[in-house]
Amino acid sequence: MASVKYSQEHEWIGVEGDVGTIGITQYAQEQLGDVVFVDVPKAGRKVAKGEACAVVESVKAASDIYAPASGEVIEANAALADAPGDVNAEPMGKGWFFKLRLSDKSELDGLMDQAAYEAFVKSLS
Amino acid sequence: MTETPAGPLKRTPLYALHRELGARIVAFAGYEMPVQYPTGILAEHAQTRSAAGLFDVSHMGQVRLTAKLGHNAAKALESLVPADIAGLEPGQQRYTQFTNDQGGITDDLMVTSTGDHLLLVVNAACKAADLAHLQKHLATACEVEPMFSRGLLALQGPLAAEALARLAPQVAGLKFMTGAFVVIDGARCYVTRSGYTGCDGFEISTPADATDAIARKLLAQPEVKPIGLGARDSLRLEAGLCLYGHDIDTTTTPIEAGLLWSIGKERRQQGGFPGAALIQKQIAEGAPRKRVGLLPDGKAIAREGAEIAIAGKAVGKVTSGGFAPTLGRAIAMGYLERAHSASGTKVELLVRGNPVPAEIVPMPFVKHTYYRG
Numbered sequence: 001m002a003s004v005k006y007s008q009e010h011e012w013i014g015v016e017g018d019v020g021t022i023g024i025t026q027y028a029q030e031q032l033g034d035v036v037f038v039d040v041p042k043a044g045r046k047v048a049k050g051e052a053c054a055v056v057e058s059v060k061a062a063s064d065i066y067a068p069a070s071g072e073v074i075e076a077n078a079a080l081a082d083a084p085g086d087v088n089a090e091p092m093g094k095g096w097f098f099k100l101r102l103s104d105k106s107e108l109d110g111l112m113d114q115a116a117y118e119a120f121v122k123s124l125s
Numbered sequence: 126m127t128e129t130p131a132g133p134l135k136r137t138p139l140y141a142l143h144r145e146l147g148a149r150i151v152a153f154a155g156y157e158m159p160v161q162y163p164t165g166i167l168a169e170h171a172q173t174r175s176a177a178g179l180f181d182v183s184h185m186g187q188v189r190l191t192a193k194l195g196h197n198a199a200k201a202l203e204s205l206v207p208a209d210i211a212g213l214e215p216g217q218q219r220y221t222q223f224t225n226d227q228g229g230i231t232d233d234l235m236v237t238s239t240g241d242h243l244l245l246v247v248n249a250a251c252k253a254a255d256l257a258h259l260q261k262h263l264a265t266a267c268e269v270e271p272m273f274s275r276g277l278l279a280l281q282g283p284l285a286a287e288a289l290a291r292l293a294p295q296v297a298g299l300k301f302m303t304g305a306f307v308v309i310d311g312a313r314c315y316v317t318r319s320g321y322t323g324c325d326g327f328e329i330s331t332p333a334d335a336t337d338a339i340a341r342k343l344l345a346q347p348e349v350k351p352i353g354l355g356a357r358d359s360l361r362l363e364a365g366l367c368l369y370g371h372d373i374d375t376t377t378t379p380i381e382a383g384l385l386w387s388i389g390k391e392r393r394q395q396g397g398f399p400g401a402a403l404i405q406k407q408i409a410e411g412a413p414r415k416r417v418g419l420l421p422d423g424k425a426i427a428r429e430g431a432e433i434a435i436a437g438k439a440v441g442k443v444t445s446g447g448f449a450p451t452l453g454r455a456i457a458m459g460y461l462e463r464a465h466s467a468s469g470t471k472v473e474l475l476v477r478g479n480p481v482p483a484e485i486v487p488m489p490f491v492k493h494t495y496y497r498g
Contacts, residue, residue, distance in 0.1 A: 033161060036426070036448040037455075060160070062426065062428060
């Protein structure tokens with residue numbers, strides 16, 4: 001079972017070994033509304049923690065997705081091109097955005113665990 | 126959303142109903158308005174295009190102009206707008222704009238003649254300024270009465286007529302851009318066959334205290350579901366209709382905006398509205414820029430503010446852009462230098478710094494289906 005961490009920007013990162021799978025949370029997809037396009041980074045791109053590296057377009061607006069940790073993109077979710085609605089339907093499953101080979105796993109320490117993230121979301125409403 | 130009952134945001138007569146229906150409420154033009162209901166914008170958009178949708182547009186400003194003895198309200202209003210208002214038959218409706226001395230647009234509006242007065246519907250964000258403008262210039266000729274507490278419901282879609290006719294059979298006979306007084310659920314309403322979606326449909330002006338009951342009656346019809354402002358925007362964009370403050374404003378003229386059709390034929394010659402000299406010059410010689418439709422390749426969405434370029438040189442800006450649910454692709458509109466504005470011209474739209482190829486296309490993006498009888 002991968003360990004999942006959360007950012008204040010409402011991204012999640014599921015970590016298995018040195019690979020992190022990144023997407024947006026249930027709260028984020030609810031706030032965005034219907035997702036119609038996701039611009040995911042290409043494999044091979046190196047991203048730094050906090051860097052804007054993907055864009056999610058809902059009917060209403062475009063939102064940047066920030067890398068919750070540094071690393072190299074090893075895979076993007078190609079299925080989102082034809083099924084952007086997966087982000088709404090299963091934000092933490094089929095609706096993942098991209099996978100990173102993490103360059104410094106200690107960066108994950110600054111992220112929230114599920115309980116902390118749930119408390120964070122609660123504090124926003 | 127935090128509850129701010131004493132806050133500055135106003136509410137329409139349907140606020141409680143929106144809450145009950147689970148709407149997501151946002152601040153819009155000083156009102157707490159539903160941006161979407163639980164089904165979401167895509168479903169609401171499809172509902173309107175395929176059946177019927179009910180929109181609360183009570184935030185918009187309704188104003189009644191009644192001529193004072195010895196005066197003509199239509200003639201008076203023509204001093205502020207370029208449309209042929211004097212030629213309106215009772216029950217006829219027209220789209221027009223308030224212009225300024227530079228030919229810019231200070232608001233766009235609908236004007237309907239009931240025979241003994243004119244009913245105006247103006248944008249929510251402009252209504253206070255519009256009212257002051259009307260009072261300043263028309264007070265000698267007209268009683269200018271704001272009816273800002275009235276409700277305004279839009280019922281839009283191919284099944285709108287069927288649904289509304291069940292409550293008020295006489296609406297079936299109305300044609301696009303005409304209106305009539307109609308009793309609905311015991312309340313005297315003014316109904317016009319018009320809207321902001323490109324579909325057949327109606328706008329229903331209701332007494333404030335009857336609005337909630339009428340909305341519930343309409344929602345009880347099997348064809349009808351509630352639709353928020355999010356889908357209202359995607360629907361109007363597909364229909365190629367201007368959104369004030371975005372596609373038209375004080376820096377754009379009706380000619381640049383492609384609204385020449387809304388200017389009365391005689392009025393193009395005779396003028397007599399603010400900015401007439403410049404607008405007449407643009408009619409004769411062409412405007413320096415034009416509003417055009419844009420069809421980007423691929424899936425990236427060029428939104429308001431995106432630069433339009435040809436071979437790397439900036440030639441215009443996107444004023445509205447988004448996803449067109451009916452077409453399953455991105456669409457946009459914007460202003461372009463006239464020399465480059467012909468349909469079929471290839472341009473690039475700068476989306477987050479990346480040039481996205483696009484083509485200039487005629488609007489609307491989705492065919493209008495108005496009922497013309």
